[in-house]
Amino acid sequence: MKSLFYFCFFVSICLFSCSPPKESESTTDFFEINSFISLLEYDLEVIEEEIVRLGRFSENLFVDKKNKLANADPDKYEIVGVAANSEPGANPEKSSLFIPTISDNKEAVKELILLTNPLDDEFKRIVREIPVISQVYFNSKYHLNRLYPPYDVNLLEPDINVTNFNFYYQGDEKNNPSRVPVWVDEIYIDPVGRGWMITLTYPVYAENELKMVLGFDITLNDIIENYINKTSNQLLIIDGTGTVVAGKAKAIEALSLPSLKNYTYTQTITSDSYRKEDFNLFKSKDKNVRVIADKIINSGEKILWLSENKTKLKIICQKMSKLDWYVLEIQF
Template sequence: MKFFRNYNYIMAITCIILMLIAAGIFYMQFKSRYDVTLGDIKASFESRLLTIDYVMQTATNQVQRMKIQAQNYLISHPSPPTDLTLLEALQEDKAQKTYNLDQLPTTYNIHMIGNLTGEGSLRNRTADFYRELAMALDLNSAYQGIETTIPNIAWVYYTSKNQFINIYPWVKSADFHFSAELYTHEFYTLGLPENNPSKSVFWTSAYIDEAGKGLMVTSAAPVYEKQTFLGTVALDFTLDILNNLLDHFAYVDTPLFIINKNQLLAHSQLVSSKDKTIKPIQSAFPDELQPQLAKILSNSTQDFFYHDGYWIIKQSFKNVPWQLVYWVSHQTILKEAFYSTSLGFLVLLPAIIIILMIALYLTRREFIHPANLLVQHIEAENQGKTTVIPKVPVAWQAWFETVSQAFRENRTLVKKLELYNASLEAMVAERTLEISKLNERLSAENMRMGTELETTRRLQQMILPKKQELKAIHGLDIASFMEPATEVGGDYYDVLEYDGHIKIGIGDITGHGLESGVLMLMVQTAVRTLLANQETDPLRFMNTLNRIVYDNVNRMNSDRNLSLLLLDYHPSLGTDTGHGTLHLSGQHEEIILVRANGKVERIDTQDLGFPLGLEANIESFVAQTGIELASGDGLVLYTDGIPEACNRQNEMYGVERLCTVVSRHWSKTVDEICQAVIADVRMHIDDYKVFDDITLLILKQQ
């Protein structure tokens, strides 16, 4: 068979598809690894940025603390102290016109205080000068705290405009002494009022330390007494300390580095405090990026951005005016992603090939070859040939035996079916004749029932009041409409005039069809009979009518009953024309009373009667009420088929909508009012099925 001949092609295509899937998986893993590597670098970069920023914030806070301590001291000491040991320990070199704190009191050591050195004389100075000296010496306590908080700090000091400096850690004046050259450094000049009107903490550019500790940067703040500038407090970091903050970055192929304007402040490979010059930032970037360096530095994005084969990330510190920068080549990221992905793929690929080869061998031996033999065996059995079961795996032998057994049984069944078909054809012919006769009987029965229903429907229509009868009613304009939901309806209405007596009735018999139609005819006949016998009392009239319906329903073994409302109309006589009186009895839907101006009133009939046919005697339930009609006043009578008419959204028409339509059209004739209501009901129902009879009666006083 073609399937078995093409098996090798199918397996080859399967192998190719699996290899493509494996290649796709490799690419997705490689792409994911590439993105993860960039994400890891960024996360490590931002973590290191926060760490360095925290250290710089700590330094800024300590400088601010020194400033506050110095200014508070001056506020709390309006006059020079008289018993300050360190102030008394200052020694003056009259020949050099300098002073220092080289000789410490016995209660102090070099780890507790800094050395205060200055130029000029200590004698005959102003009180404010001595207060400032005392303030500078008081800062020694802050110096010790800073050394504890920020280990490896280079220097902490106060530089006064009165030509002295208090510097910590303590250093001999022979090694470092105040000189006016200090006033040219940024740690002093950037604190001057003209350069720092906001009196805030500031950071300097990198510079070479006067005391010999190499390249460093400084955080400083101006000190004021009221509005008078006194000097600056400062602390120094060597660039090696900044380098230490960059050590052990997770990705060491290219190091992190810190820049400030055009200065390279920290770089583990390029910057050292021992350098004699400050390197420019160009030295930290590869040659390929040098032509576009200005564009790279002006890029404001906070995320990785790609430029000429390199991924670059550059973010600013919050607490210092510096930037942390890192770049890595696209090739490096590719290699990292490839090496981390390829090992798994190199294991996966041979595994797929081996699995495919094993699957090919096993499927040929255990499935393809036995299946091919089984197909040949089935073809031989189908042709009626006697075959021997070939050598196949044990699991397949049962299939061969089952096929042989099935074909033997099939041949036996075919013979039996041929005999059975012959007898079945005779049985079918016999049953067909019986069904034909039964259909003829059903057709005749349907015609008979259809004739009966049509006869009943015509009887219903025949006994309804005619238009000329309604026109002949003195004092009232009357319009009516009735439409059954089936061939025979269960709604009833009538307008009768007998010997000057006008009786109007409307009712709704439960259910539809022939049984309801017959009951409707009974009611109409009974009403006419009672009226002909001049029964005018509404209570006796209703109770007698109920008894007739009750007895007939019981005789019919029917569960039907009906709601019925009867109205007796009496027109005014003589000169008082245009008025009339209605007496109502019986239980039915609400009556809609409409005044000549279109105002609508709804009258509940629940307490005026009881459904007919449920109880033998309803005399105690029947009551009567009257309505006076002026010219233009009228009533709207209806069955529940109108308010309960539904559309496809299962929304009922409702009495409220009926009242609205009637009120809107009341100025028209009764026929026009009737047509407007029915048109609105049909518009509401649209193309949905009508499930109940619809009856409407409009009465208007002439």
């Protein structure tokens, strides 16, 4: 299916390049940005399909539960304190398990570990086949976390309540009654130290009871490396609050955000010094940029102009459909 998409994509490029040069300005301006969004959203759809498939696999783990528990390997994981298979020195073939001290149903946790041990191979396969996914995991109301690749569990507070995080509650009964994949598209800092990211969640039910919420994490660095850096255009992605998700350095600086001359945006978002407010268009030191942010997010304008050093920069913008994100192209 993916090869068919690329074939159609390149055919469309050829048809466009061979057509008479009398296309409207709007069509010409938006061709590249629409192509970029189509590719990104196609890949996001593939990821959605994968988490649904993993959800179906997970649901089947609870079928014939008694028999599966009787045949499960009780020695696969050794719980030490609040963790099993924690870095450093973790077995790369297995996930890390985290059971915070607030967990008060040890029998339910033990049963869930045994039933979900087959997920290790699925988690590993997904990370291998879809490199843009940096982490695969689930969290449960019993306060059990299973995450792959394995990580240093000591990075977490031992009494942390992961059900209070958006990557859990966005998928629970209250926030996702339709039981569909949900993107947590407002960027947040990964509690296990892998930088700023977005997450796709999906709930798993058995006998109409929520057993776990699956999560796929994509870091901002992954988005930059796999999408932004593969185009020559000066692109910038902002979320619905006006915060930069990813972008080229020249595009970021053009909107009067912090200078990146001595380092890169990628280095910034993977460091402890990154602050979202520093990269929010509504907080730009340039009043005109703040006005542009308002026109994009609150008025839906798609073509804007910005004066810079006696020249005018053209900004074209298109909103994505899967995420509450806007893709901007700065034309110098």
